[in-house]
Amino acid sequence: xxxxxxxxxxxxxxxxxxxxxxxxxxxxxxxxxxxxxxxxxxxxxxxxxxxxxxxxxxxxxxxxxxxxxxxxxxxxxxxxxxxxxxxxxxxxxxxxxxxxxxxxxxxxxxxxxxxxxxxxxxxxxxxxxxxxxxxxxxxxxxxxxxxxxxxxxxxxxxxxxxxxxxxxxxxxxxxxxxxxxxxxxxxxxxxxxxxxxxxxxxxxxxxxxxxxxxxxxxxxxxxxxxxxxxxxxxxxxxxxxxxxxxxxxxxxxxxxxxxxxxxxxxxxxxxxxxxxxxxxxxxxxxxxxxxxxxxxxxxxxxxxxxxxxxxxxxxxxxxxxxxxxxxxxxxxxxxxxxxxxxxxxxxxxxxxxxxxxxxxxxxxxxxxxxxxxxxxxxxxxxxxxxxxxxxxxxxxxxxxxxxxxxxxxxxxxxxxxxxxxxxxxxxxxxxxxxxxxxxxxxxxxxxxxxxxxxxxxxxxxxxxxxxxxxxxxxxxxxxxxxxxxx
Amino acid sequence: xxxxxxxxxxxxxxxxxxxxxxxxxxxxxxxxxxxxxxxxxxxxxxxxxxxxxxxxxxxxxxxxxxxxxxxxxxxxxxxxxxxxxxxxxxxxxxxxxxxxxxxxxxxxxxxxxxxxxxxxxxxxxxxxxxxxxxxxxxxxxxxxxxxxxxxxxxxxxxxxxxxxxxxxxxxxxxxxxxxxxxxxxxxxxxxxxxxxxxxxxxxxxxxxxxxxxxxxxxxxxxxxxxxxxxxxxxxxxxxxxxxxxxxxxxxxxxxxxxxxxxxxxxxxxxxxxxxxxxxxxxxxxxxxxxxxxxxxxxxxxxxxxxxxxxxxxxxxxxxxxxxxxxxxxxxxxxxxxxxxxxxxxxxxxxxxxxxxxxxxxxxxxxxxxxxxxxxxxxxxxxxxxxxxxxxxxxxxxxxxxxxxxxxxxxxxxxxxxxxxxxxxxxxxxxxxxxxxxxxxxxxxxxxxxxxxxxxxxxxxxxxxxxxxxxxxxxxxxxxxxxxxxx
Numbered sequence: 001x002x003x004x005x006x007x008x009x010x011x012x013x014x015x016x017x018x019x020x021x022x023x024x025x026x027x028x029x030x031x032x033x034x035x036x037x038x039x040x041x042x043x044x045x046x047x048x049x050x051x052x053x054x055x056x057x058x059x060x061x062x063x064x065x066x067x068x069x070x071x072x073x074x075x076x077x078x079x080x081x082x083x084x085x086x087x088x089x090x091x092x093x094x095x096x097x098x099x100x101x102x103x104x105x106x107x108x109x110x111x112x113x114x115x116x117x118x119x120x121x122x123x124x125x126x127x128x129x130x131x132x133x134x135x136x137x138x139x140x141x142x143x144x145x146x147x148x149x150x151x152x153x154x155x156x157x158x159x160x161x162x163x164x165x166x167x168x169x170x171x172x173x174x175x176x177x178x179x180x181x182x183x184x185x186x187x188x189x190x191x192x193x194x195x196x197x198x199x200x201x202x203x204x205x206x207x208x209x210x211x212x213x214x215x216x217x218x219x220x221x222x223x224x225x226x227x228x229x230x231x232x233x234x235x236x237x238x239x240x241x242x243x244x245x246x247x248x249x250x251x252x253x254x255x256x257x258x259x260x261x262x263x264x265x266x267x268x269x270x271x272x273x274x275x276x277x278x279x280x281x282x283x284x285x286x287x288x289x290x291x292x293x294x295x296x297x298x299x300x301x302x303x304x305x306x307x308x309x310x311x312x313x314x315x316x317x318x319x320x321x322x323x324x325x326x327x328x329x330x331x332x333x334x335x336x337x338x339x340x341x342x343x344x345x346x347x348x349x350x351x352x353x354x355x356x357x358x359x360x361x362x363x364x365x366x367x368x369x370x371x372x373x374x375x376x377x378x379x380x381x382x383x384x385x386x387x388x389x390x391x392x393x394x395x396x397x398x399x400x401x402x403x404x405x406x407x408x409x410x411x412x413x414x415x416x417x418x419x420x421x422x423x424x425x426x427x428x429x430x431x432x433x434x435x436x437x438x439x440x441x442x443x444x445x446x447x448x449x450x451x452x453x454x455x456x457x458x459x460x461x462x463x464x465x466x467x468x469x470x471x472x473x474x475x476x477x478x479x480x481x482x483x484x485x486x
Numbered sequence: 487x488x489x490x491x492x493x494x495x496x497x498x499x500x501x502x503x504x505x506x507x508x509x510x511x512x513x514x515x516x517x518x519x520x521x522x523x524x525x526x527x528x529x530x531x532x533x534x535x536x537x538x539x540x541x542x543x544x545x546x547x548x549x550x551x552x553x554x555x556x557x558x559x560x561x562x563x564x565x566x567x568x569x570x571x572x573x574x575x576x577x578x579x580x581x582x583x584x585x586x587x588x589x590x591x592x593x594x595x596x597x598x599x600x601x602x603x604x605x606x607x608x609x610x611x612x613x614x615x616x617x618x619x620x621x622x623x624x625x626x627x628x629x630x631x632x633x634x635x636x637x638x639x640x641x642x643x644x645x646x647x648x649x650x651x652x653x654x655x656x657x658x659x660x661x662x663x664x665x666x667x668x669x670x671x672x673x674x675x676x677x678x679x680x681x682x683x684x685x686x687x688x689x690x691x692x693x694x695x696x697x698x699x700x701x702x703x704x705x706x707x708x709x710x711x712x713x714x715x716x717x718x719x720x721x722x723x724x725x726x727x728x729x730x731x732x733x734x735x736x737x738x739x740x741x742x743x744x745x746x747x748x749x750x751x752x753x754x755x756x757x758x759x760x761x762x763x764x765x766x767x768x769x770x771x772x773x774x775x776x777x778x779x780x781x782x783x784x785x786x787x788x789x790x791x792x793x794x795x796x797x798x799x800x801x802x803x804x805x806x807x808x809x810x811x812x813x814x815x816x817x818x819x820x821x822x823x824x825x826x827x828x829x830x831x832x833x834x835x836x837x838x839x840x841x842x843x844x845x846x847x848x849x850x851x852x853x854x855x856x857x858x859x860x861x862x863x864x865x866x867x868x869x870x871x872x873x874x875x876x877x878x879x880x881x882x883x884x885x886x887x888x889x890x891x892x893x894x895x896x897x898x899x900x901x902x903x904x905x906x907x908x909x910x911x912x913x914x915x916x917x918x919x920x921x922x923x924x925x926x927x928x929x930x931x932x933x934x935x936x937x938x939x940x941x942x943x944x945x946x947x948x949x950x951x952x953x954x955x956x957x958x959x960x961x962x963x964x965x966x967x968x969x970x971x972x
Contacts, residue, residue, distance in 0.1 A: 012785075015501020015754050017521040017898045019785050035503040213787070213847065214896040261902045268501050268755045271871065299498075299505050301699070361701065385757065385901040387873035410700040412503045415871040416747045 001229060001248065002051065003285075004044065004105060004196040007256025009268020010222060011285045016266055020212050020223055023230030027250065028287045032298045032336060036408070037286030038305045038346055039254050040328070042275050043486070044130075045073035045107045045450070046349075047253040047306065048194075052088045052108070052119075054310025054321075054329035058349060060086050061449035062108075069353035069369060069396050070484040071275055072450035074107055076129055076143060076458045079479060080449035081109015082119055087322055089310055090120030090190055096319050099187045102126060103177045104194035110144070112463055117149045121192075124148050125177045129459075130199055131155050131170070134163065141459040141472050150464025157470075161203055166217040168203040171195050175228035179235050182242070193232070194253075197221040200260040218263050233289070244292045247316060249309055251286040255279075258384050271414040272383035272392065275486045276370055277348035277355040278414055279363075281382070288336050295339055301409075302335045303344050303358060312336070326443075345435055351484070352445065353396075357435045358408065364432035365404040369396040375485060382486075388415060403436070405429055453482035487715060487734065488537065489771075490530065490591060490682040493742025495754020496708060497771045502752055506698050506709055509716030513736065514773045518784045518822060522894070523772030524791045524832055525740050526814070528761050529972070530616075531559035531593045531936070533739040533792065534680075538574045538594070538605075540796025540807075540815035544835060546572050547935035548594075555839035555855060555882050556970040557761055558936035560593055562615055562629060562944045565965060566935035567595015568605055573808050575796055576606030576676055582805050585673045588612060589663045590680035596630070598949055603635045607678075610634050611663045615945075616685055617641050617656070620649065627945040627958050636950025643956075647689055652703035654689040657681050661714035665721050668728070679718070680739075683707040686746040704749050719775070730778045733802060735795055737772040741765075744870050757900040758869035758878065761972045762856055763834040763841040764900055765849075767868070774822050781825055787895075788821045789830050789844055798822070812929075831921055837970070838931065839882075843921045844894065850918035851890040855882040861971060868972075874901060886922070891915055939968035 012019035013028045014035075040050030046057035053060045061083055064072040074081065082088070090100035101123040102116050109115075110128035117124060129143045134156035142154035153159050161168040174195045181191055197203050204211075204220040208227075212219025229250065236242045256265030258273035258280070267273055267280035274281055284306070288294050311329035314321050321327065328347070334340040346358035356365045370382050373394040383392050390397075391404060391414065405418040405425050418425045456477035465471035498505035499514045500521075526536030532543035539546045547569055550558040560567065568574070576586035587609040588602050595601075596614035603610060615629045620642035628640035639645050647654040660681045667677055683689050690697075690706040694713075698705025715736065722728045742751030744759030744766070753759055753766035760767055770792070774780050797815035800807050807813065814833070820826040832844035842851045856868050859880040869878050876883075877890060877900065891904040891911050904911045942963035951957035 009501065009755055013501075015495065015499075017755075017787070018895045019521065019787070035505065215847065215893060216896050219896065258901075262896065266755060266899070269495055269503075269752060301503070301505070361699065385874045385899060386871050388871045407701060409504045410702050410705065410748065413752070413871060415744075 001250040002048070002192070002194040003225065003252040004194070004199040005254060005257045005265060005274060006198050006222070006252035006285060007265035007267040007273070007280070008270055008283050008285050009266035010256065014285060015268055018213055018219070020214070020219065021226045023226045023233070024250065024287065027229065027233060027289050029297050030291050031287055031289035031294050031296065032300050032339070034286035034288065034300050034302065034304060036301055036303045037251060037284050038282050038303070039252070039284050040305055040307050041071065041349055042254045042277060042281035043071040043073050044253045046071070048107050049082060051306045051309060052090070053086045054089070054307050054327045055325070056307070056328045056347060056349060058352065058443060059326060059328070059446050061446040063349070063351050063448050064450045064482065064484050065352045065448045066451050066481045067484055068351070069355070069367065070351045071486045072351060072482065072484045074109055074129065074450070076110060076140070077453040077455055078109065078450060078482065079452040079454050079457055081111055081114030083449065084113070088120045089313065090192070092314065092319055093190045093317070094120050094122070096317065097187055098190050099185055100190045100192070101181050102192040102194065103174050103181070105130065105196040110459065110462070111457055115146070115149055115463070123181070126174070126194070127155065130196060131161055131203070137472055144459045144462040151462045151468065151470070152464065153468070154459070154470065163201060166201060166203045167206060167209070168197070169205045170203065171197045171221070171224050171228060172205050175231060178232050182232070182235050195225055197225065198265065200257060200263045202263050216262055218265060222265070246290065248289040249287070250289070251306060252284045255281045255283065259380055259382055261384070269413045271388070272370060272386055275382045277350050278383070279412060282348060290336070294336050298339050300335055300339060302332070302341055303346050304330065304332055304335070305346060308332045345439070347439055352448070354436065354440055357432050357439070359431065359435060361407055361409050362428055362432065363406050363408050364429065364436070365391070366400045366436050367396060367398055368393045368404065370394055371486060391417060400436070403429060403432060405432070451481060452479050454479040487736040488534070488678070488680040489711065489738040490680070490685040491740060491743045491751060491760060492684050492708070492738035492771060493751035493753040493759070493766070494756055494769050494771050495752035496742065500771060501754055504699055504705065506700070506705065507712045509712045509719070510736065510773065513715065513719060513775050515783050516777050517773055517775035517780045517782065518786050518825070520772035520774065520786050520788065520790060522787055522789045523737060523770050524768050524789070525738070525770050526791055526793050527557065527835055528740045528763060528767035529557040529559050530739045532557070534593050535568060537792045537795060538576070539572045540575070540793050540813045541811070542793070542814045542833065542835060544838065544929060545812060545814070545932045547932040549835070549837050549934050550936045550968065550970050551838045551934045552937050552967045553970055554837070555841070555853065556837045557972045558837060558968065558970045560595055560615065560936070562596060562626070563939040563941055564595065564936060564968065565938040565940050565943055567597060567600030569935065570599070574606045575799065576678070578800065578805055579676050579803070580606050580608070582803065583673055584676050585671055586676045586678070587667050588678040588680065589660050589667070591616065591682040596945065596948070597943055601632070601635055601949070609667070612660070612680070613641065616682060617647055617689070623958055630945045630948040637948045637954065637956070638950065639954070640945070640956065649687060652687060652689045653692060653695070654683070655691050656689065657683045657707070657710050657714060658691050661717060664718050668718070668721050681711055683711065684751065686743060686749045688749050702748055704751060708751070732776065734775040735773070736775070737792060738770045741767045741769065745866055745868055747870070755899045757874070758856060758872055761868045763836050764869070765898060768834060780822050784825050786821055786825060788818070788827055789832050790816065790818055790821065791832060794818050831925070833925055838934070840922065840926055843918050843925070845917065845921060847893055847895050848914055848918065849892050849894050850915065850922070851877070852886045852922050853882060853884055854879045854890065856880055857972060877903060889915060889918060889922070891918070937967060938965050940965040
């Protein structure tokens with residue numbers, strides 16, 4: 001279960017004063033809450049590619065080198081998408097008898113060759129892209145919505161979203177689709193449930209309007225997903241075989257998008273938000289649930305990432321991992337099933353740049369960046385209310401000669417850089433410099449897949465448009481280097 | 487149980503990633519956690535005076551008008567202290583058969599006429615002041631430590647504190663003293679347990695050194711108090727009569743003192759810290775515990791204050807309240823025993839100035855202030871990592887003509903002022919302007935008690951010094967107006 005732009009602090013059990021995630025809080029009581037769980041990138045597409053490949057974006061190609069250290073994703077003009085060479089989680093599962101379904105946002109490319117059914121999924125209900133729009137179908141087409149390998153409509157046309165009132169039944173469809181899938185499988189299955197109603201502009205169905213005391217569409221959408229997760233878990237619990245054999249993991253693709261001000265989640269005490277490699281950009285709400293195997297009501301302070309789910313799932317299922325490539329994935333089984341701690345390195349990337357490294361209690365920033373000053377001056381702020389001298393920099397700042405060091409337990413908000421002349425700094429920093437240098441020299445970047453854009457690849461004529469009579473004329477191809485401002 | 491400078495975010499159950507308050511978290515599971523509980527002032531002495539009088543500092547005199555809108559307290563040169571005219575919680579309880587004891591920091595004045603046994607307590611074990619020092623006993627005396635109405639030693643002399651290593655057995659003494667008191671009472675009792683080891687410079691006993699994964703003396707001290715609270719509650723639980731009849735409330739005197747950087751607590755997602763009227767300065771960790779009467783595992787989002795404990799306790803004990811004075815105290819019984827919500831107004835003062843008002847979901851700032859720019863430039867920062875334009879002002883800024891408005895549920899971090907041209911602002915703001923104006927016109931300030939300082943009143947010759955041969959020569963009295971920089 002992968003949320004979109006949900007923040008660490010949105011969980012009641014992580015301290016949100018509104019405490020409006022009763023089902024997720026119950027899930028944590030029935031399972032293991034992770035306090036130090038990370039995504040692989042502070043933006044959606046690379047994070048999702050890493051979840052499904054077990055590899056950092058710098059390896060699986062979900063980055064750009066058009067510009068140094070900027071995040072990139074898959075808007076509808078993107079030419080690239082997930083590489084055929086990558087072995088996705090569902091591909092390996094499919095080879096071993098699993099039935100795989102994705103419900104929600106794919107975001108690993110929308111051209112035919114990138115669709116989920118070409119990459120290990122048997123079923124798809126959702127969209128390749130965000131629910132952006134509406135568009136005029138002339139300068140930009142509305143985004144296609146898919147059932148399996150063909151479109152069944154477009155957002156704002158067949159898939160209704162009232163953008164002004166922020167209303168849609170889509171999350172309800174995703175909840176029903178999940179429950180239908182779960183209750184009709186005879187084979188083992190993998191369900192990748194990834195609703196995107198928490199991505200601004202957020203939406204919720206009519207019964208949830210005003211359901212949150214936050215008085216925001218975001219708050220309502222969160223209540224709706226929380227309730228849906230409760231229903232999905234109930235579905236599993238009602239079948240003893242399912243309940244005994246189903247591992248559920250809940251997390252989010254990146255930190256809350258604080259730039260959205262009134263329509264965003266909360267990163268709690270963490271610094272900054274989505275797009276940044278500060279904790280608010282990359283540390284996620286995360287819960288592991290498997291009542292018969294994971295100890296109940298446990299809190300794990302294990303540093304881990306979304307990529308670890310890859311190796312963990314293959315460890316649980318006893319399926320051998322490919323040995324022809326590098327993985328950035330640890331087996332979390334000892335953590336999940338025995339509440340042990342393992343030694344992990346966390347690498348924080350922004351685009352093609354390794355920005356920071358965490359191991360154990362410390363995190364060291366080798367580069368810092370929020371967003372460019374000229375953009376900040378227009379009101380775009382990834383760090384509202386946050387300002388730390390020399391840390392929340394509006395220029396990409398190179399600290400490789402004197403890295404910034406934070407103690408992540410004492411100071412999870414990255415407020416107090418440890419003074420460089422302190423004994424603590426001097427006794428610790430070399431380890432992190434070594435980790436940084438070693439990772440950079442040992443990591444062979446994959447070909448960057450998010451460099452090129454082209455209006456011709458947009459959702460003019462997606463697979464299935466003919467049957468619906470919804471094909472739009474495709475403009476002439478004019479590839480250009482995408483502009484990545486963040 | 488009143489902590490010193492503990493922050494809202496320090497509770498594991500309020501989301502601190504270190505999750506190192508297992509006993510307090512268990513206390514919350516056995517009782518009611520308050521998410522929106524406030525102190526009466528962002529500084530220690532006024533907050534404590536308000537707890538024991540049920541009245542705002544502006545009424546009970548724990549403020550200064552030497553300077554506009556600055557916090558004041560009771561250092562050892564203070565001339566003033568709690569007024570004889572005030573009726574303290576223990577005074578009323580004593581008249582009704584209760585045995586009252588304070589263990590820990592008093593802070594309502596240290597001259598003879600202000601000592602706890604003159605104001606309703608039967609027993610005192612602790613100090614009138616913070617554990618500051620050591621001093622040279624020439625320019626400043628070391629601070630006295632009391633048993634009942636006489637000193638039994640001085641900090642750094644008889645009461646050992648290793649300031650360099652941040653070690654002391656004092657919290658253990660306070661835990662033992664509490665347990666001894668509880669287990670030896672035959673009459674009803676009131677125990678005011680107020681250890682000050684979380685006030686910088688923090689300290690902990692040897693077994694707790696390194697016990698916290700925060701790697702800080704603060705973290706260790708918090709673990710020690712958390713363990714002590716577990717022991718005290720166990721003591722109550724082991725006696726069925728006690729367990730059935732004991733109401734325990736846990737909170738803190740003000741927000742975490744973020745100015746202390748590595749030796750401070752956490753305010754979680756809240757803005758700024760101690761000394762300010764932003765949420766980080768005044769919103770507190772708070773738990774009500776009475777297993778036989780308070781519903782278990784409940785979270786109350788009731789806005790309430792430390793002053794409400796006054797009326798609540800007299801409601802529970804059925805003791806009539808004085809009718810000759812104004813109180814700022816609501817009866818929380820319907821909240822505690824039936825999880826109801828009541829309508830409350832929260833008034834945020836800094837010194838003699840009403841700064842902000844909360845009712846329901848909104849808080850409106852009529853004045854803003856962090857600390858003076860010249861002080862800020864010397865490195866004193868009440869809002870590390872926080873900067874919000876026009877909100878975290880370094881000048882006392884008057885917004886009474888266009889108050890700032892925040893939605894406290896959607897935006898507990900006070901990050902996003904609601905735009906003044908929005909429908910939300912326009913439909914809400916008048917209520918808060920009315921509350922502000924009405925409160926100011928209806929509130930008759932008490933005589934300010936914290937205006938005058940005098941070196942002659944310091945701990946040269948406290949009561950009991952003769953018997954110990956610890957009296958120091960008292961310098962000539964030279965009263966002067968205290969300097970209150972914050």
